[in-house]
Amino acid sequence: MAQPRRGEVWRVDLGLAGKVRPAVVISAYPQDVDYALIAVVPHTTSVRGSTYEVALNISFLQTGAFNVQGLAPLPPVRFINRMGILSDAQMGQIAESIDRWLCLG
DSSP: OOOOOTTEEEEEEOOTTTOEEEEEEOSOOOOTTSOSOEEEEEEESSOOOOTTEEOOOOTTSOSOEEEGGGOEEEOGGGEEEEEEEOOHHHHHHHHHHHHHHHTOO
């Protein structure tokens, strides 16, 4: 199986209530000594206008936004297929929103 990398958008299984949906990888791939978890921010087409939704125009996704408040760790087995990759500028917008939400910056 391919290793999901930061900036890649994958279809992922978010579990019972979370559905299968696109999500962008925001963390590094875990090493053997780490917990086998990869952090993702899910994409939604049900935009609410939240401060923590990042709307990006991406050709391979339906109109919507990345919901930073949906940030979740997932094991590699939950990753179904790679859909594409975001630019550094797009990842920067998501990182800025995460920083604001978590008061990191």
